């Protein structure tokens with residue numbers, strides 16, 4: 001495509017909002033996308049999703065954890081047992097081990113557990129003791145690497161509020177006392193070589209009272225109570241599904257503090273349902289997409305800086321409020337992004353809106369970038385408009401161009417309707433200071449790099465250039 005004709009194309013497609021068209025995309029095309037703007041990107045530590053699993057001894061905690069881990073096979077999951085943090089016994093305690101209460105909160109070195117968790121959450125590997133139930137020692141260690149999911153399991157794992165605080169999800173495995181006792185007898189006699197008399201003594205002296213006094217009272221902290229432990233496949237399936245959703249969605253907001261997902265309501269879900277439905281007419285698609293876009297734009301504007309302003313009301317009282325940010329412009333990514341311009345103009349009277357055209361050239365991923373931006377854009381806060389964040393490639397191109405124009409990274413707010421986690425990772429890691437405002441986070445991308453569940457080709461549906469509409473036009477003319 002010839003440079004001049006592209007300029008004309010943009011001019012024709014967008015209308016002139018201001019002077020200052022720069023045609024330097026071709027020169028920049030071969031220089032590639034800018035490298036990460038700051039080393040801070042490398043320092044971002046993904047916060048793991050921490051699941052706590054509590055319940056009485058032999059209730060099936062380890063079995064439930066194993067089942068969750070098995071189902072989350074495509075995630076990096078690590079299991080940390082509270083048993084690993086049993087205090088070593090003194091020689092005196094060891095000599096009278098049958099009088100030692102292994103079910104009391106004081107039997108555990110919770111400070112050490114907290115220190116290990118702190119390391120894992122900071123992305124550092126940690127050596128976790130391996131507890132030997134036969135020798136009562138934890139002299140050996142295993143190396144645990146930082147992971148996407150950490151499962152903390154143990155009878156008293158909900159006891160200390162500081163440990164509870166670490167958890168994103170708390171599960172209590174609720175199994176009848178007689179089943180727990182029967183399993184314990186079998187386990188302790190077979191696996192731990194203990195005689196049945198000792199097992200029963202320990203149970204009545206320590207295990208049962210501790211369950212009533214310390215373990216059962218922590219059930220109230222659970223988000224989910226699983227009756228029948230590992231037999232409850234439905235509960236485990238639901239939990240795994242929830243973890244997957246959480247990993248892909250809102251926890252992204254914890255990982256990336258500059259990612260904002262507008263608060264979901266049934267109205268918003270209803271609008272999404274309509275625009276995602278492939279049967280929705282163009283008219284309805286535009287109507288509900290516009291409503292959602294307006295919400296995203298309003299939310300995005302809320303992230304602009306403000307100055308305090310006092311006004312005198314008609315009752316001659318003073319109202320202390322704020323003044324809008326004045327140095328502002330929009331930049332839409334042609335063509336879908338243009339659908340967001342009206343909402344921005346409706347909110348910000350007379351706002352300048354620039355345009356960026358990103359063109360994928362063949363399959364080699366090379367992209368041509370043409371732009372028409374305000375000359376003083378480096379002095380402005382920029383609202384970057386593109387309804388769908390998919391792989392993040394276009395967004396990286398667009399943001400890199402803005403940075404080359406001198407716009408500070410922290411002055412860019414990227415507004416979109418839906419975001420794929422992959423795109424969020426790409427953009428937020430590379431540009432940790434930009435803000436992203438979106439209305440929903442998607443499950444992911446399919447093999448063709450299309451957003452799933454998504455809403456199809458947004459530009460075609462919004463501007464009526466999808467196949468059906470073209471046919472309609474052909475038939476009616």
Ligand SMILES: Nc1ncnc2c1ncn2[C@@H]1O[C@H](COP(=O)(O)OP(=O)(O)O)[C@@H](O)[C@H]1O
Pocket residue numbers: 055056057058059060061062063064183184187228229230231
């Ligand atoms: N649903 C089940 N049916 C039969 N045996 C089970 C079931 N769940 C666990 N067990 C057995 O009971 C014992 C205790 O289970 P485990 O998962 O280790 O419990 P916990 O970790 O709560 O102590 C183990 O020997 C295990 O094999």
Ligand SMILES: Nc1ccn([C@@H]2O[C@H](COP(=O)(O)O)[C@@H](O)[C@H]2O)c(=O)n1
Pocket residue numbers: 056057058059061062083086102103132133134136154155207
């Ligand atoms: N040396 C030890 C240490 C602990 N116990 C018992 O283990 C139970 C906790 O383990 P779970 O896998 O069942 O959660 C607890 O009831 C302790 O009494 C032990 O017997 N010997």
Ligand SMILES: [Mg+2]
Pocket residue numbers: 061062
């Ligand atoms: Mg266990």
